[in-house]
Amino acid sequence: MSRVIGIDLGTTNSCVTVLDNGQPTVIPNTGGYKTTPSMFAISQDGKRLVGHLAKRQAITNSKNTVFAAKRLIGRRFDSPEVQKSIDLCPYEIVRGPNDDPRIKIGGKTFTCPEISGIILREMKRVAEEYLGEPVQEAVITVPAYFNDTQRQCTKDAGKIAGLEVLRIINEPTAAAMAYGMQRNQDEKIAVYDLGGGTFDISILELSEGVIEVLATAGHTFLGGEDFDRRIVGHLVEWFEQAEGIDLRTDTMALQRLKDAAEKAKCDLSIRESSEINLPFIASDAQGPRHLNYELTRDTLEGLVSDIVDGTLKTVEACVRDAGVQAQEIDQVVLVGGQTRMPLVQKAATDFFGKRPHKGVNPDEVVALGAAIQGGALVGKDQNVLLLDVTPLSLGIATYGGHFARLIERNTTVPVSKGHNFTTTRDNQSAVKIRVLQGESENASDNDLLGEFVLSGIRPAPKGEPEVEVSFDIDANGIVSVSARDQATGKEQSITVNATGTLSDEEISQIIEDNELYEVQLKG
Amino acid sequence: MSEPGEGDEGRKILGLSAGCDPTALQLNPAEGFLLSRIDGQTPWRLLREIGGLMPEEVDLCLETWLARGIVDVAGLEEKKEPPPSQAPPLETRSERSRDGGAPPAPHEPPEAIDESQIDRDLDLSAEVQRSILEFEARLHRPYHELLGVERNADVKQIKRAYFNLCKDYHPDRYFRRKIGDHAGRLDRIFKKILEAYELLSDPTTRAEVERSLDAVPPPPGGGPQRPLSKLERLRQRMPFKIPEAVMNERRAKAADFFDAARFAMENQNYVEAASSVRLAIAFDPFNDEYKKAFAEVQGKATEMRAGRLLEEAEGMDSSRMKEAYRLYEETLLYRPHDPAVNDKAAELALEMGELDKAFEYAERATLHSPQVGRYHRTLARVYRSKSDAGHAVRELQNAIELDPGDEEAKKMLDLLRPRRGARGGN
Ligand SMILES: Nc1ncnc2c1ncn2[C@@H]1O[C@H](COP(=O)(O)OP(=O)(O)OP(=O)(O)O)[C@@H](O)[C@H]1O
Ligand SMILES: [Mg+2]
Numbered sequence: 001m002s003r004v005i006g007i008d009l010g011t012t013n014s015c016v017t018v019l020d021n022g023q024p025t026v027i028p029n030t031g032g033y034k035t036t037p038s039m040f041a042i043s044q045d046g047k048r049l050v051g052h053l054a055k056r057q058a059i060t061n062s063k064n065t066v067f068a069a070k071r072l073i074g075r076r077f078d079s080p081e082v083q084k085s086i087d088l089c090p091y092e093i094v095r096g097p098n099d100d101p102r103i104k105i106g107g108k109t110f111t112c113p114e115i116s117g118i119i120l121r122e123m124k125r126v127a128e129e130y131l132g133e134p135v136q137e138a139v140i141t142v143p144a145y146f147n148d149t150q151r152q153c154t155k156d157a158g159k160i161a162g163l164e165v166l167r168i169i170n171e172p173t174a175a176a177m178a179y180g181m182q183r184n185q186d187e188k189i190a191v192y193d194l195g196g197g198t199f200d201i202s203i204l205e206l207s208e209g210v211i212e213v214l215a216t217a218g219h220t221f222l223g224g225e226d227f228d229r230r231i232v233g234h235l236v237e238w239f240e241q242a243e244g245i246d247l248r249t250d251t252m253a254l255q256r257l258k259d260a261a262e263k264a265k266c267d268l269s270i271r272e273s274s275e276i277n278l279p280f281i282a283s284d285a286q287g288p289r290h291l292n293y294e295l296t297r298d299t300l301e302g303l304v305s306d307i308v309d310g311t312l313k314t315v316e317a318c319v320r321d322a323g324v325q326a327q328e329i330d331q332v333v334l335v336g337g338q339t340r341m342p343l344v345q346k347a348a349t350d351f352f353g354k355r356p357h358k359g360v361n362p363d364e365v366v367a368l369g370a371a372i373q374g375g376a377l378v379g380k381d382q383n384v385l386l387l388d389v390t391p392l393s394l395g396i397a398t399y400g401g402h403f404a405r406l407i408e409r410n411t412t413v414p415v416s417k418g419h420n421f422t423t424t425r426d427n428q429s430a431v432k433i434r435v436l437q438g439e440s441e442n443a444s445d446n447d448l449l450g451e452f453v454l455s456g457i458r459p460a461p462k463g464e465p466e467v468e469v470s471f472d473i474d475a476n477g478i479v480s481v482s483a484r485d486q487a488t489g490k491e492q493s494i495t496v497n498a499t500g501t502l503s504d505e506e507i508s509q510i511i512e513d514n515e516l517y518e519v520q521l522k523g
Numbered sequence: 524m525s526e527p528g529e530g531d532e533g534r535k536i537l538g539l540s541a542g543c544d545p546t547a548l549q550l551n552p553a554e555g556f557l558l559s560r561i562d563g564q565t566p567w568r569l570l571r572e573i574g575g576l577m578p579e580e581v582d583l584c585l586e587t588w589l590a591r592g593i594v595d596v597a598g599l600e601e602k603k604e605p606p607p608s609q610a611p612p613l614e615t616r617s618e619r620s621r622d623g624g625a626p627p628a629p630h631e632p633p634e635a636i637d638e639s640q641i642d643r644d645l646d647l648s649a650e651v652q653r654s655i656l657e658f659e660a661r662l663h664r665p666y667h668e669l670l671g672v673e674r675n676a677d678v679k680q681i682k683r684a685y686f687n688l689c690k691d692y693h694p695d696r697y698f699r700r701k702i703g704d705h706a707g708r709l710d711r712i713f714k715k716i717l718e719a720y721e722l723l724s725d726p727t728t729r730a731e732v733e734r735s736l737d738a739v740p741p742p743p744g745g746g747p748q749r750p751l752s753k754l755e756r757l758r759q760r761m762p763f764k765i766p767e768a769v770m771n772e773r774r775a776k777a778a779d780f781f782d783a784a785r786f787a788m789e790n791q792n793y794v795e796a797a798s799s800v801r802l803a804i805a806f807d808p809f810n811d812e813y814k815k816a817f818a819e820v821q822g823k824a825t826e827m828r829a830g831r832l833l834e835e836a837e838g839m840d841s842s843r844m845k846e847a848y849r850l851y852e853e854t855l856l857y858r859p860h861d862p863a864v865n866d867k868a869a870e871l872a873l874e875m876g877e878l879d880k881a882f883e884y885a886e887r888a889t890l891h892s893p894q895v896g897r898y899h900r901t902l903a904r905v906y907r908s909k910s911d912a913g914h915a916v917r918e919l920q921n922a923i924e925l926d927p928g929d930e931e932a933k934k935m936l937d938l939l940r941p942r943r944g945a946r947g948g949n
Contacts, residue, residue: 166698205682207682207683207686208686209690210686210689210690212686376695377695377698377699378698378699382696385689385690385693385695385696386695387689387693412717412721414694414710414713414714415714415717416714422801422805426794426798427850427853429846429849459849459850459853461794461797461798461801462798462801462802463798463801463802463805464798464801474694474710475693475694475695475698
């Protein structure tokens with residue numbers, strides 16, 4: 001039996017791990033790096049590049065270099081997040097046939113699961129090279145606040161990469177598993193995960209190998225990328241004032257700015273100020289212009305303090321959901337590259353009234369946890385058990401556009417819950433069950449996961465028929481919903497998670513295409 | 524010497540000796556019960572766990588009966604499988620309890636399980652299978668018993684008990700293993716444990732659970748709980764609390780609906796009144812006044828429904844034919860003799876290809892109102908569909924006689940006649 005790998009498929013960086021004699025271990029890529037940029041590019045001469053190779057040519061080939069595809073996956077083309085990305089990304093984002101965003105580079109259109117699949121395939125390759133044997137199975141992490149469609153799409157990405165995804169687990173939960181592995185005491189911990197594209201906060205309780213998620217919350221569109229954007233915005237404004245040239249429409253310049261902004265931002269985590277030097281950034285009648293700017297930590301903090309404050313509001317809500325007091329938290333674990341920023345560390349320290357735990361590597365801990373969960377599922381020594389929760393409430397739309405929750409967010413899975421509903425019109429013979437996920441009281445603001453109709457209800461005045469709607473989430477997170485007419489016993493049901501944005505045929509087609517491409521590469 | 528309950532002694536299977544008449548024995552009820560369990564299949568080990576007697580007492584009885592030749596050793600229980608190197612978690616449970624970790628297993632005797640459910644081909648030892656079966660058989664027990672905690676256990680103890688049970692019964696423990704029907708059992712068990720944990724770790728729901736336990740004391744010996752009312756069952760399946768603010772909002776809504784109901788009742792609009800009361804009850808299921816009013820208004824509403832139904836069906840276009848047909852049939856339940864309804868139902872039945880029904884309705888319409896031409900025309904159409912041209916022609920003639928302006932009937936008649944003429948000509 002081949003080994004199970006753990007993959008942290010990050011917005012900016014991905015990391016792959018494996019259990020080595022029961023010890024989770026990061027697998028370095030060929031370049032010796034422990035993480036690989038989640039980037040994919042098609043070079044001018046048609047070559048496909050992944051990871052560091054893609055990153056290296058990003059500035060000169062920004063139109064054909066995909067980054068942060070995780071911010072698009074599983075969303076609708078019309079969603080504000082996708083629209084925002086269209087404004088900000090140098091690569092082209094087009095509407096797909098299923099109203100999903102697709103990415104057009106090098107004259108070819110890719111679905112988001114396909115892009116993620118290409119990155120996962122690279123991680124698989126890294127692992128196989130290191131282990132010297134084929135790898136088939138993986139546990140993949142996603143932001144805790146990912147909804148069902150986003151999770152399903154990530155699973156599809158795994159399939160495209162030729163991996164069987166044993167389980168999708170939440171990033172902060174994975175981090176807690178890796179953290180808990182080193183500890184042997186009962187404690188409540190908070191995992192604050194601020195990565196490149198997403199922010200998650202989870203409160204967990206650890207006890208004798210059982211890890212119970214008490215509550216989880218977050219933002220799937222907030223991360224280090226947004227910090228970078230603030231810096232870029234600031235630089236563009238400054239340059240406009242200083243030199244009278246607007247860089248906003250110059251893709252190449254923007255790409256260079258973004259690159260420099262991120263470097264400066266990281267620099268400022270250990271220094272008080274950082275020099276940004278971009279010669280020949282633009283030119284006009286008077287000749288070439290250079291950008292020379294000294295960014296201080298103070299300025300940076302001023303630019304992003306509202307983002308950091310915003311995360312604390314989410315933290316506060318999550319702590320409340322967990323039914324604990326901030327002081328009761330025994331340890332605060334910081335995860336994600338952006339938590340290296342002193343301002344973020346200070347915010348967490350102030351909020352919880354204690355200094356964050358130092359013992360884990362924020363770039364690797366999520367992936368390590370994925371390998372541990374892989375071992376817990378199929379391995380020999382099962383001494384950890386994860387009691388995970390469903391991050392978003394599930395329910396149905398009711399009369400007047402309201403959202404009736406059947407499973408509250410943060411409910412431990414597997415679980416089933418049922419409730420009786422009734423008709424709203426006299427002699428109504430059918431009810432439509434619209435399965436939704438989200439936190440809004442308004443049905444239309446939540447994500448539609450699927451719908452079906454239960455017909456053949458006996459004619460009766462409104463309010464009289466009893467239709468029992470039951471929700472079931474199994475250990476794999478698969479949601480199924482059924483509706484049953486109590487009078488006739490008639491039943492209808494759906495398995496919700498069948499709905500990624502790709503059909504099975506499309507997936508096999510993509511796999512086939514990629515295989516063709518692999519052959520090409522070798523030949 | 525090994526303890527009778529464990530070791531080889533415990534695996535002895537006893538049977539009644541041939542020729543022994545147990546009724547001749549002087550036994551108290553508990554001993555009698557024990558004797559009745561001796562069936563040539565149950566090992567000593569399990570007999571010890573039978574309620575009503577202490578294990579030592581069981582040993583004493585069995586030893587005495589063996590000595591007196593009342594029972595025989597019928598065989599030996601198959602040896603337990605050697606513990607596999609990859610120890611399934613269930614087997615470590617007793618070990619954990621010895622650590623002082625887990626609470627003692629429930630004090631109740633295990634429920635009888637069907638040993639035939641134990642499948643040796645599965646990737647689960649018989650021991651584990653047995654404990655799954657036993658746990659499943661106990662799922663109707665009170666929550667604290669399921670978790671194996673005392674009724675006054677504190678939140679910490681409850682959580683610990685829950686965690687320990689999770690280690691044994693969480694479906695992930697058996698991920699991808701061949702466990703047959705036990706998968707469904709584990710799912711049920713885990714969900715129930717989770718429910719117990721959720722209900723008992725929240726003070727409000729816990730108080731409710733305790734109240735329901737106190738309301739009817741369980742029969743001695745921990746028999747099954749009193750069956751729960753539908754509402755209670757529902758509440759248990761929906762263990763989340765409705766916040767007071769929301770509840771108040773709901774009560775207010777209920778009152779509004781009830782006002783509307785009263786208004787409708789005054790205007791003799793009973794159908795409307797009935798549904799308003801129903802909605803009031805939906806929002807505030809605990810209000811007795813609403814429930815009483817409902818019974819009264821329901822009777823009157825039924826009368827008016829048929830009228831409504833008819834109106835509704837008539838407003839429908841042909842694409843909703845099926846729905847209309849259903850509504851007309853429903854209306855007939857209330858007004859079986861209404862010729863217009865019967866006629867309409869007949870027409871629709873004809874469209875749906877239900878000839879027998881169509882005939883029944885069409886005939887009924889003409890019986891009740893023989894003087895209306897178009898009812899005869901409908902009946903004629905039914906006959907025509909049944910290839911009974913003779914009757915069809917007669918009914919069409921009736922129709923035209925009653926309503927000389929019925930062009931449709933004439934056209935139908937023309938279409939039918941030449942054929943008849945042709946036949947006559949041959
Ligand atoms: N020293 C540092 N100081 C500040 N920010 C940093 C530092 N190092 C990395 N970052 C930022 O952290 C982000 C990447 O973090 P990480 O690799 O954890 O994200 P990810 O896992 O790819 O994304 P996500 O978890 O959101 O999907 C980038 O925005 C990067 O600029
Ligand atoms: Mg991350």
